[in-house]
Amino acid sequence: MADGPLLSMIGIEKRFAGIPALAGASLEIRSGEVHALIGQNGAGKSTMIKVLTGYHKRDGGEVLFGGVPFEVNSPHQAQKSGISTIYQEINLVPFRSVTENICLGREARRFGMLDWSAMHAEAERLLEAFGININVRRPLMDFNTATQQMVAIARAIGFSARLVIMDEPTSSLDEGEVAMLFKVIRRLKADGVSVIFVSHKLDELYEVCDRVTIMRDGRTVRTADMDQIDKLELVSAMLGRDLSKVEGHATAFTGATREAGETVFVAQHLAAAQAVQDVSFEVRRGEIVGFAGLLGAGRTETARLVFGMDQARAGTMQVEGGPHVPQRPSDAIAAGMGFVTEDRKHEGIVPELSVAENMSLALLPSISRGGVVSESKQRELAERFIKQLGIKCSGPNQKIRDLSGGNQQKVLLARWLATDPKLLILDEPTRGIDVGAKGEIQRLIRQMADRGLAVLMISSELEEVVEGADRVFVLREGRSVAELDGDGISEERVLGAMAHGHSSETEQVRA
Amino acid sequence: MTETLSGQSPAGRFFDPLDFLARYGTVIALALLLVFNLIFTRNFATLQTLNVNLTQVCTIVIVAVGMTMVIGTGGIDLSVGSIMAISGALAPMIFLGTIVPVGNIYLWVAAAILIAVGAATLLGLFNGWLVAYFRIQPIVATLVLFIAGRGIAQVLTNGNLQVFRVPEFQWIGLGRPLGIPVQVIIMMAIVLLAAWCLRRTVFGRSILATGGNERAAELAGIPVNRVKLAVYAISGFCAGIAGLVVVAINSASDANLVGLGMELDAIAAVAVGGTLLSGGKATIIGTLLGALTIQLVRYTLLANGVPDAAALVVKAAIIVLAVWLQQQGRAR
Numbered sequence: 001m002a003d004g005p006l007l008s009m010i011g012i013e014k015r016f017a018g019i020p021a022l023a024g025a026s027l028e029i030r031s032g033e034v035h036a037l038i039g040q041n042g043a044g045k046s047t048m049i050k051v052l053t054g055y056h057k058r059d060g061g062e063v064l065f066g067g068v069p070f071e072v073n074s075p076h077q078a079q080k081s082g083i084s085t086i087y088q089e090i091n092l093v094p095f096r097s098v099t100e101n102i103c104l105g106r107e108a109r110r111f112g113m114l115d116w117s118a119m120h121a122e123a124e125r126l127l128e129a130f131g132i133n134i135n136v137r138r139p140l141m142d143f144n145t146a147t148q149q150m151v152a153i154a155r156a157i158g159f160s161a162r163l164v165i166m167d168e169p170t171s172s173l174d175e176g177e178v179a180m181l182f183k184v185i186r187r188l189k190a191d192g193v194s195v196i197f198v199s200h201k202l203d204e205l206y207e208v209c210d211r212v213t214i215m216r217d218g219r220t221v222r223t224a225d226m227d228q229i230d231k232l233e234l235v236s237a238m239l240g241r242d243l244s245k246v247e248g249h250a251t252a253f254t255g256a257t258r259e260a261g262e263t264v265f266v267a268q269h270l271a272a273a274q275a276v277q278d279v280s281f282e283v284r285r286g287e288i289v290g291f292a293g294l295l296g297a298g299r300t301e302t303a304r305l306v307f308g309m310d311q312a313r314a315g316t317m318q319v320e321g322g323p324h325v326p327q328r329p330s331d332a333i334a335a336g337m338g339f340v341t342e343d344r345k346h347e348g349i350v351p352e353l354s355v356a357e358n359m360s361l362a363l364l365p366s367i368s369r370g371g372v373v374s375e376s377k378q379r380e381l382a383e384r385f386i387k388q389l390g391i392k393c394s395g396p397n398q399k400i401r402d403l404s405g406g407n408q409q410k411v412l413l414a415r416w417l418a419t420d421p422k423l424l425i426l427d428e429p430t431r432g433i434d435v436g437a438k439g440e441i442q443r444l445i446r447q448m449a450d451r452g453l454a455v456l457m458i459s460s461e462l463e464e465v466v467e468g469a470d471r472v473f474v475l476r477e478g479r480s481v482a483e484l485d486g487d488g489i490s491e492e493r494v495l496g497a498m499a500h501g502h503s504s505e506t507e508q509v510r511a
Numbered sequence: 512m513t514e515t516l517s518g519q520s521p522a523g524r525f526f527d528p529l530d531f532l533a534r535y536g537t538v539i540a541l542a543l544l545l546v547f548n549l550i551f552t553r554n555f556a557t558l559q560t561l562n563v564n565l566t567q568v569c570t571i572v573i574v575a576v577g578m579t580m581v582i583g584t585g586g587i588d589l590s591v592g593s594i595m596a597i598s599g600a601l602a603p604m605i606f607l608g609t610i611v612p613v614g615n616i617y618l619w620v621a622a623a624i625l626i627a628v629g630a631a632t633l634l635g636l637f638n639g640w641l642v643a644y645f646r647i648q649p650i651v652a653t654l655v656l657f658i659a660g661r662g663i664a665q666v667l668t669n670g671n672l673q674v675f676r677v678p679e680f681q682w683i684g685l686g687r688p689l690g691i692p693v694q695v696i697i698m699m700a701i702v703l704l705a706a707w708c709l710r711r712t713v714f715g716r717s718i719l720a721t722g723g724n725e726r727a728a729e730l731a732g733i734p735v736n737r738v739k740l741a742v743y744a745i746s747g748f749c750a751g752i753a754g755l756v757v758v759a760i761n762s763a764s765d766a767n768l769v770g771l772g773m774e775l776d777a778i779a780a781v782a783v784g785g786t787l788l789s790g791g792k793a794t795i796i797g798t799l800l801g802a803l804t805i806q807l808v809r810y811t812l813l814a815n816g817v818p819d820a821a822a823l824v825v826k827a828a829i830i831v832l833a834v835w836l837q838q839q840g841r842a843r
Contacts, residue, residue, distance in 0.1 A: 309730070330732040339730060347730055350723035352791040353716075361720055362731040364713045371712050415731065 004067050006031045006194050007052075007163060013060035014047055014218075021047045023218040024061070029163065034185055034195045036205045036226070039215035040238055040460055041295050045198055048215065049165055053078040053085055066162070076105070084156030085165040092152055094141035099123040101140050102155045126154040130184045146177030153184055157193070164188060165196045170204060171296065172274060182208050200296040201477060202231050202499065216240050231499035235294070239462050239495070253442050253468035261285030264454040265324075265423050267306065270315035275301040277478035279315075283423060283454040288445065290469025291458040292494050298478040299458045300342060303425050306456075307339040308332040320422070333362060338416025340409070342427040342458070348412045349400045356382035356396035359414045385414035389444060406437025413444065424448070427458045442468060466491050476501045532836050537784055537800045540829075544807045552814045560810075562692060566760070568806040569694040570595075570753040572799055574770075575777040575784075576705045577635075577749030579798045580742040582781055583709070585722040585790025586649035588743060590638060591750040591777060593660025594631045595770025598754030600664040602627040603673040603764050606680055620680045628751040634660070635747015639740035653743075657774065664766035673764040684759025694756045701749065706795035718742060722790025779826070780805060783833040805829065 007029040014022040022044045029035050039045050050056045052063065054072035063070045065081070072078045075085060092101045099116075102123045108115040123136040132150055140148055149169060156164050166185075170178050185195055185208055197209055205212060206226055213223045214237045222229075222237050266282040275298045283289045291299040304310045306317065308326025317324040319335045326332040332339070341347040350358055360367055360378050367377040382396035389410045393403055400411055409429065416424055429445065430438040445468065449455050459465050465472055472489050474482040474497035482497035484490075532539070548555040574591050581588045604610055605623035613619045634656060641652035678685075686693040709715035717738045720728035729735045750770070758764040784801030786793040805826055812822040 307730075329730050330734065333732040341730065346724070347726045348724075350720050350727050350791065352723045352787070353719060357716065357719075361716075361728070361733070364716060364733075368713045371714060373711055373713055373716060375711075 005029060005064075006066060007070075008064040009048070009052060009061065010064075011061040012048065012051055012058055012063070014044075014051055014056060015059055020218055022051065022058075022061075025215060025218060026220045027213055028223065029194050029196060030211075031162075031194055032189055032192045033210045034189055034197055034208055036209040036212040037196055037198050037215065038200065038205070038212060038234070038238060042217075043215040043238070044218040045215055046167070047218075049085065049167065049196070049198070053083060053165070079105075079156075079159050079161070082160065082162040083165065084159055084161040084163070085167065086149065086152045086156065086169060087167050092140055092148065092155070095139050097138060098127075098134065098136040098140055098143070098151055101151055102126060102136075102158055104155075106159065122158070123154070126158055127151070129157075130154065130180075130187065144177070145172050146174075146180055149173070149181065150184060153188075157188070161193060163194045163196065165198070167198045168200070168296075169197070170199060170201060174274075178204070200294050202234060202294075203477075205234075206231075214238055232495060235495050235499040238294075251439070251442050251463050251467045253446055253464070261452065264320060265306070265456075266318045267302075268316050270302060270305055270312050270317070271478075272301065272305055272310055272313045275478055276305065276312075279475060279478070279480045281473045281480055281483070283456050285422075285454050286449055286452045287470040288449045288455040288457055288468055290465035290472040291456065291475060292462070292465045292472055292498060293475035294498055295460070296477075297475040297498075299475050300427055301478075302475070303339065303427055303456065303458060306332065307337060307425060333419065336422035337425065338362070338419055338421040338423075339425045340412050340416060340427065340429060342431060344405065344408060344412065344432070349408055351399070351401035353400060354397045355386070355391070355393050355400055355403070355411055358400045358411050359385060359418060362415050363418045381418055385411075385418065389414055390440060404434070404437070406433040406441065409433055409437070409441060410444075413441070417448065421453070423454045423456065425456045425458075428460065429457065430459070430461070430464065462491055462494060466494060474498055534785075536833065536836050537797060537804055541800055541804050541807065544804065544811060548807070548811055548814075552811065555814075558690075564803075564806055564810055565695045565698075566692050567810075568802050569692075569698045570756050571773070571776045571780055571806070572698050572802045573701055573749050573753040573756070574746075574773055575780040575798045575802055576701050576795055577742075577746030578774075578777040579781050579784070579786050579793050579795055580705065580709070580718055581649070581746045582778075582786055582788060583718045583722045583790060583793030584739055584742050585725070586642060586739065586742070587653065587778070587788075588635075588638060588746045589650065589653040589774045590634070590656035590660055591746060591753075592770035592773035593657050593664070594634050594747050594750040595754035595757065595773055596661050596664035596766050597634065597667070598627040598631040598751040599758040599764045599769040600667045600673070600766050601630055602680070602755055603675055603758065604667065606677055607673065607675055616677070616679050620677065623680065624683075624755060627755060628748060631751025631754065632744050632748040635744040635750070636740060638747065639743030642743065643736040643739040661766065664769075668764070668766050670766065673758075675762060675764075681759045681762060684756050684761075694760075697752065697756065701752070702795055702799050709793060709795055714738070714741065719791055719793065722787075722793070724791070776802075776805075779830050782830055782837075785833075785837065787837070788834070801833070 005028045009027040011024045011026060012022050013020065013024060025044055025048055027048060037045050047056065051058045053075040054077055055075055072081060099120050103119045108118040108122065120136050127134065127136070127150065130150055132147065134143065134147065140151060153164065169181060173181060188195055199205060209226050211223065211225050212229065212234070214221050214234065216238060261284055263282050263284050268280045270279045271277055279298065279302045281289065293299050305312045308329050308331050324335055326335065350361065356378050359382050364373065367374050367381065379396055385391065386393065386396065391407050391410045393407060400408055403411065426445065430441055433441065445455060445457065457469060466489055469489065472484040472494060473480050474494055476498060481501045484493055554560065578588055578591065602623040605626060606613065606619045638653050638656060641647045641655070642649050683693050683697065709718065717728070717733045720733055721735050721738050725735055754769055757769050780802035781798050782788055783804055784794060784797030786797060808825055808829060809822045812825060813819065
């Protein structure tokens with residue numbers, strides 16, 4: 001396979017229900033290189049990989065592997081043809097032995113019987129190459145995540161893979177384990193195997209990758225050598241910001257019309273699991289605090305701690321000066337909080353219930369008497385918010401599942417506004433919503449803050465954070481790395497903090 | 512991307528026969544059956560026919576009410592038949608003086624009813640505890656008592672048939688104040704109370720929210736675990752009462768037979784009634800109509816000379832049809 005690239009994906013197109021997920025994306029992988037594939041949520045990375053491994057059928061474009069057209073119908077076929085994928089959640093059989101997991105699908109046979117000793121020897125040989133000595137007869141689940149990942153990689157090598165795809169392999173590993181993984185990756189590279197490395201941790205990319213392809217909105221926006229592109233350029237390309245020209249107002253947000261009041265919520269040095277390492281921030285009455293950061297920076301995870309969906313391992317939280325140690329969401333609600341999650345379908349709407357019933361869900365105790373829901377109060381509440389938020393529906397009794405995404409989102413906003421909260425957490429409040437409704441929701445958020453509500457807004461859309469927030473905390477790999485305020489909030493500074501973990505201007509703003 | 516799929520349903524504005532059938536199918540079926548019988552079945556329009564059908568359907572409806580609530584949360588309760596057997600075995604032991612010699616018969620009958628129903632409720636609570644706090648799948652959790660419950664009832668009675676003539680107790684199965692069987696009054700009371708509960712109370716709303724989207728309900732501060740605990744307890748309570756009604760009618764309690772196969776009859780009534788088996792949408796009145804429909808089909812076939820074995824096949828066909836219609840209605 002001489003000098004040509006090992007893999008070329010050219011002009012790949014893929015639509016789901018008519019909506020393009022890939023619109024002419026390209027990817028080129030050379031032999032023996034480690035290639036980073038990065039992009040925001042929905043940029044098309046995983047669709048690209050699934051097209052490559054035959055999980056999805058492409059609608060257009062061309063795939064060449066080793067210089068010849070590559071057509072597979074399933075990940076299994078792809079594996080046989082030399083392309084192995086190692087997923088974030090390891091897709092092996094946990095209760096079977098390491099050997100079985102490595103040899104599954106290509107068992108050694110002798111006289112029609114499985115040749116166990118040959119297979120154990122093969123498994124040991126493959127793992128030893130990575131410097132791992134374990135009892136291959138033990139079930140896979142006896143070992144830690146990193147070792148399981150090594151087993152998955154060994155399995156890939158066993159299939160004589162020429163290309164190994166690793167989808168966020170480090171997200172559940174600690175530092176030592178990451179170092180071990182990188183050693184294995186370098187070994188693969190030395191053996192001439194190519195690796196596609198999907199990750200959101202920028203430092204890791206620079207440590208282990210040779211080249212990078214950046215995707216956005218289903219297209220390839222840039223491919224570069226790792227040492228030719230700096231972090232700021234990387235982040236800008238991912239978010240689609242051209243720093244040389246500043247665009248006009250892109251959102252419906254306008255500046256605050258009143259001064260922020262007293263502090264409602266304070267979090268100090270929060271930590272939990274891998275995703276949240278050390279996050280501190282505060283929110284005051286009447287202000288929108290924005291959480292900026294790349295995917296996996298720990299924004300949603302931090303919000304879950306505040307709302308009692310997960311428990312913090314370290315750090316303290318305070319609501320209006322009093323300690324806040326929520327064990328479950330109802331504790332956070334009792335403390336005056338609301339949370340519109342990013343997953344509207346699975347964590348927000350109750351599809352079979354009506355608009356009014358969905359709205360009153362968090363408010364049932366106060367619109368009921370002796371356990372009986374007051375129909376009149378519920379109706380009144382629903383009519384008030386339908387009018388106030390401009391919710392398009394046939395009436396309070398329409399089922400929420402029949403509403404559009406934007407109107408569903410408004411109902412969920414109303415659910416929390418009705419509880420008259422002190423702090424409202426919004427996670428990606430305008431994701432998946434059409435442009436018109438998006439602007440309306442942004443205006444509503446501003447209005448709510450102007451009336452004295454403290455808002456914590458997580459958004460992956462840079463302009464939403466920059467134009468919408470009165471104060472911005474930038475999170476990076478589980479740490480709050482920068483706080484920007486008032487005029488100090490600019491795309492440049494937010495991007496800088498996302499890329500480098502600090503921004504020289506930040507210090508000035510703080511001082 | 513999924514958002515665009517959840518837009519306004521285009522079929523909503525037009526008349527959709529499948530959707531209509533899914534919505535009102537049970538009522539229409541019931542009406543057709545009544546008309547058919549009025550024309551073809553002799554002596555149909557008599558008080559006796561009404562009483563025969565109502566008394567036969569009573570226990571199924573009582574159990575199915577509890578089942579509707581459980582299914583409303585997205586669960587299922589397979590143990591109701593066995594709990595009926597336990598309740599039906601316990602009560603005679605008390606009012607026959609097997610445990611403590613009988614004093615005032617009214618006192619002993621009252622104690623028998625309270626203890627039997629109380630035990631049934633506790634067993635339901637146990638089911639709920641397994642489901643809510645141990646996260647065991649409802650079908651597996653309630654299988655425990657489905658299997659063990661009948662065994663417990665047999666151990667309690669040493670496997671003996673308990674025969675009795677205690678009119679003070681049997682009133683709940685045989686009494687007829689104003690010509691209405693007491694069991695029908697019990698059934699209607701339970702149906703109306705449960706229907707009101709499901710539609711009007713915070714508890715009812717919590718059941719539907721839990722079944723409709725458990726994550727969302729929890730995030731909205733609904734005590735999901737307590738709701739589950741409660742519905743299984745209610746299901747146990749209903750099964751306990753049904754067990755008493757059955758033994759009161761029979762003047763005997765046989766741990767092998769009381770409530771045998773009841774779980775499936777109850778689930779069938781719930782399904783035909785239009786409650787979503789995956790949870791989140793439940794109707795008690797629908798369950799009542801579902802049970803009546805199944806009963807009337809069986810009666811119609813028997814009254815017109817079709818053997819019971821064939822009637823079972825027809826019953827199965829009706830259930831399949833009802834569930835299919837439901838799915839069609841939902842797919843729109």
